[in-house]
Amino acid sequence: MVLSLSRVPFNRSLPQGTLICARTYANSPPGQQSPFRIQNVKSTGTSKNKKAFSRKNRIGAFRSMAPSSLTVPVLQPSPNSSLSSVPTFKPEMITENMIGQVVAFSQTPNDPIKYFGTPKNMLLEFRLLSQRCSVIRNITVFTAEELDSAAAEPSHKTRYVLTGPSGCGKSFLLLQSVQYCLAKGWIVIYIPRAKATVNSTTTHTYDLRTQTYLQPNYAQQTLRRILEVNSANLETLTLREGLNYDRRSFSSGTTLAQLASAGSKDAVISSVVLETLLNELSRQSKIPVLLAVDDFQAIYNQKTAYRDPHFSAIRPYHLAIPRFILEFASGKRSFPKGAVLGALTAMDPAFPVTNELMDELGLPGLHPRSPYSKRSKILQEYARGLMNLPVPEEFSPREAASVFETWMRDNALTAPGNDELFLAKYTESAGNPKAFVWQGILGPSLNQI
Amino acid sequence: MVHILGINLPDNQLARFALTTIYGVGPHLSHRLCARFQIHDKCRVKDLTPLQTTSLASFLQSPKTALPLPQYPLAPLNFVARPPSKSIQELQAEFNAARAAQKQKREEKLLQMGKSTAEDVKGKTTRGRKAPEKKSRDPLTELRIESELRREIRENIAHQRMIGSYVGRRHAMHLPVRGQRTQTNAKTARKLNNLDRW
Numbered sequence: 001m002v003l004s005l006s007r008v009p010f011n012r013s014l015p016q017g018t019l020i021c022a023r024t025y026a027n028s029p030p031g032q033q034s035p036f037r038i039q040n041v042k043s044t045g046t047s048k049n050k051k052a053f054s055r056k057n058r059i060g061a062f063r064s065m066a067p068s069s070l071t072v073p074v075l076q077p078s079p080n081s082s083l084s085s086v087p088t089f090k091p092e093m094i095t096e097n098m099i100g101q102v103v104a105f106s107q108t109p110n111d112p113i114k115y116f117g118t119p120k121n122m123l124l125e126f127r128l129l130s131q132r133c134s135v136i137r138n139i140t141v142f143t144a145e146e147l148d149s150a151a152a153e154p155s156h157k158t159r160y161v162l163t164g165p166s167g168c169g170k171s172f173l174l175l176q177s178v179q180y181c182l183a184k185g186w187i188v189i190y191i192p193r194a195k196a197t198v199n200s201t202t203t204h205t206y207d208l209r210t211q212t213y214l215q216p217n218y219a220q221q222t223l224r225r226i227l228e229v230n231s232a233n234l235e236t237l238t239l240r241e242g243l244n245y246d247r248r249s250f251s252s253g254t255t256l257a258q259l260a261s262a263g264s265k266d267a268v269i270s271s272v273v274l275e276t277l278l279n280e281l282s283r284q285s286k287i288p289v290l291l292a293v294d295d296f297q298a299i300y301n302q303k304t305a306y307r308d309p310h311f312s313a314i315r316p317y318h319l320a321i322p323r324f325i326l327e328f329a330s331g332k333r334s335f336p337k338g339a340v341l342g343a344l345t346a347m348d349p350a351f352p353v354t355n356e357l358m359d360e361l362g363l364p365g366l367h368p369r370s371p372y373s374k375r376s377k378i379l380q381e382y383a384r385g386l387m388n389l390p391v392p393e394e395f396s397p398r399e400a401a402s403v404f405e406t407w408m409r410d411n412a413l414t415a416p417g418n419d420e421l422f423l424a425k426y427t428e429s430a431g432n433p434k435a436f437v438w439q440g441i442l443g444p445s446l447n448q449i
Numbered sequence: 450m451v452h453i454l455g456i457n458l459p460d461n462q463l464a465r466f467a468l469t470t471i472y473g474v475g476p477h478l479s480h481r482l483c484a485r486f487q488i489h490d491k492c493r494v495k496d497l498t499p500l501q502t503t504s505l506a507s508f509l510q511s512p513k514t515a516l517p518l519p520q521y522p523l524a525p526l527n528f529v530a531r532p533p534s535k536s537i538q539e540l541q542a543e544f545n546a547a548r549a550a551q552k553q554k555r556e557e558k559l560l561q562m563g564k565s566t567a568e569d570v571k572g573k574t575t576r577g578r579k580a581p582e583k584k585s586r587d588p589l590t591e592l593r594i595e596s597e598l599r600r601e602i603r604e605n606i607a608h609q610r611m612i613g614s615y616v617g618r619r620h621a622m623h624l625p626v627r628g629q630r631t632q633t634n635a636k637t638a639r640k641l642n643n644l645d646r647w
Contacts, residue, residue: 200490208540209531211524213487245533272533307484309518311587318523332527378526 062127083131083410091183094136094144094176100398102406104131105179112178115228116190119171119294119345125437133406135399137169139391140176143341146389147181150339151288156331156385158339161296161361164391166346167434173391174292174343181290186338187230187281191222194295195351197321200305204319207271213306214271214320222321223274224264231257233287239280245272256280271320278324278333285336291328296342298351299325300383302376317378330382342386356380361388394431403433407441415445451494453506454595460495464488471509473594481589482508485518512592520548599647606646620644 070076087093089103105113113132117123126132143160150158162170171192178190196202202218227234234257243250243259246269250259256277263273281289293299299322303313316322327333328340344353355375358365360383395403401422408417415421425440451458458467465488468479483490485508486501497505508515522544524530531540593601610617619626625638 202489203487203492203496204489205487206521208522208537208544209533209535211522211528211530243533275530276533305490307480308521309485309487310521311481311484315523317526323524381526 062124083129083133083406086131086133086406089134089179089183091144091180094141094180096138096141098136099138099141100135100396100402102133102135102402104133105175110182110229110231112182112188112190112229113175115225116178117192118175119192121434122171122175128412128442129406130410134172134176135395135402135406136176137173137392137396137399139169139173139389143173143177143389144180147177147184147290147339151184151186151337154334154336155289155291155328155338155340156334159329159331159386160339160341160389161357161386162341162343162389162391163361163363164344164346165393165432167432168391168393169433170343170346170391171294172433174294174341177341178290178292181288182229185233185287187226187233187287187289188292189222189226189289190229190292191325192294194293194322194325195298195345195348197319197325198298198301198304198306198316199350200307204306204314206308207320210275210320212318212320212323213308213314216267216270218321219274220264220267220270223260223270223277226277227257227260227264234260237280237284237286239276240283243272243276245269275320275324282333282335287337289335289338291325291335291338291340293325293329293340293342295345295348295351296329297344297353297357298348300354300357300379301351302354302379315378317382326382329386331385332382354379356383357386360384360386363388395426395433395436396431397426400426400431400436403437404441407437412441413445421445451497451502453502454509458494460493462494463490464492464494464497465490467494468505471594473592473598478588478592481587485589509592509594512589512594603645603647606644610644617644620646 083104086102086104088106093101093103105111107114113126118126146158146160162173164170174190178188182188191197197215197218202215204213204215206212207214235255237256239250239252239254239256239259242252248262248266248269250262259273260277263270263277299316302315304316304319304322306314306319308314317326324333328335329342344357345351346353353363353365355365355369355373356379357363358369359375359380404417404422404425407413413421424445425436429435429440450460453468454471456470458464458470465476465479465483468474468482469476474482482488482505483492486505488497488501606617606620608617610621616626620642621644623639623642624631625635626642629635629638
């Protein structure tokens with residue numbers, strides 16, 4: 001299934017569903033081979049059966065076509081249409097007078113977007129834009145100030161959960177915090193899709209020592225990602241006590257980078273290495289640590305998709321990775337300097353926001369709750385002390401205007417980009433960031449209908 | 450390619466789906482089997498470890514003779530794990546010793562209170578009669594697959610015939626058994642219904 005975007009303004013001969021992407025990159029990003037994925041899109045697929053689904057020819061949403069196949073003149077990139085003038089993100093930019101300014105996340109060697117990944121909607125948006133941009137809002141400035149004060153305090157004092165209606169910018173704010181802290185020299189552990197730890201997509205094995213179900217493959221991935229993004233900082237920290245496990249031994253002077261590297265290559269020891277790494281990070285007070293988790297409510301659901309051998313559902317606090325997130329989020333374990341940030345996903349029917357979280361954060365919720373509603377005492381304990389950081393549900397006109405201009409410069413608009421269009425889209429979406437971009441800017445405009 | 454009970458499971462299939470190709474295992478039983486051997490929902494057949502494959506195969510060979518599932522103690526709220534240097538055998542031995550000690554303590558307490566121990570109480574009701582054994586809720590304990598299941602079906606049909614029931618007669622006549630119409634449309638029954646069906 002080929003999904004791409006229509007940038008053909010007034011051509012009514014194209015049927016409604018035809019979408020052609022006109023994105024080209026001048027230079028390939030560092031560390032990647034070719035910016036263009038040349039796909040031979042056959043309508044029949046590789047198998048003889050035309051209806052058979054074949055993964056080989058699957059392109060993925062919003063991938064670019066090769067520039068050689070863009071023969072229509074209107075799809076050629078014009079010299080004005082580039083986002084090269086968008087300033088690169090720097091932590092000094094997050095100030096009051098920069099509110100409403102769009103900044104781009106450059107592709108550094110330890111790029112967190114590349115190594116940690118991002119939530120799906122954000123990933124698709126970044127594929128569409130020629131630079132990975134985001135707008136600085138007043139809540140960004142507030143969060144940055146909070147993180148600055150958290151740099152000198154233990155993480156159990158700064159445990160925020162970003163809340164707000166669907167599409168108000170929680171995941172983006174979390175990503176901005178991650179970029180900010182990384183640029184400020186923190187160690188950053190970013191889990192963009194915490195749902196993946198509880199929806200039975202990774203291996204799990206029972207471990208008698210920790211009396212939980214370890215997730216070795218996920219631990220291995222996490223170690224690799226933490227290492228790639230934080231290698232410079234991890235080189236400066238060392239193990240205080242030696243570690244002996246499974247015929248492997250790490251002496252007390254080993255750097256955390258070497259430890260993480262060993263753990264990321266071998267799934268057998270990865271869980272123990274991750275546990276040791278976190279213990280060491282919880283003891284060192286040299287470098288502040290940020291634990292940022294998107295899909296935060298997924299780990300607060302009483303039942304995960306995993307089943308134990310007796311077929312009862314495994315609780316999130318009995319799985320290794322969700323357990324460590326819960327412990328840091330509840331303050332039971334703490335980094336001597338740092339913070340814990342979580343972002344809820346408002347509309348996920350598989351993992352809804354639970355009563356325990358809603359009570360602690362003071363959220364109204366969709367349905368009325370009473371003292372008789374089901375709550376788990378253990379999850380209430382794990383939710384204790386979380387602070388609500390409500391993200392404003394609408395863009396201010398200035399922020400919306402910057403976003404509009406960015407997409408306009410990137411040739412996203414299908415109608416002439418003027419004040420009338422901007423105000424129309426802003427009003428139609430009621431300022432909601434996601435609706436403004438996806439249904440407003442990228443959706444059909446009145447001229448097309 | 451993984452072979453279980455002579456059936457070839459394709460590598461790229463989800464294990465939970467691949468197990469349903471075994472005669473007698475449907476989606477629910479397959480889910481239960483995967484849970485028993487700690488196979489997650491999205492595990493492909495090629496990702497199964499050799500231990501999982503052999504334990505699955507040996508379980509399915511003879512489900513009745515399988516060992517009972519061990520207890521899996523789960524970490525309480527403020528649990529602190531032992532350091533990783535301790536070997537698994539030591540931990541297992543410690544755990545078993547702790548459980549045995551707990552059981553003994555419980556029995557001593559019961560004796561002190563003048564009540565009989567748990568083993569005596571097990572088989573008796575208050576009037577001293579033997580209590581009926583509770584049926585296990587785990588369908589894997591009574592799992593029947595492949596040839597055993599076919600034999601059971603054959604036996605059931607033979608039993609129906611032996612007692613001279615309507616169901617048996619219909620099987621013998623190659624006609625629908627469950628009250629379907631025969632004026633038209635009894636093609637499948639005419640083709641498949643048989644006394645020695647399997």
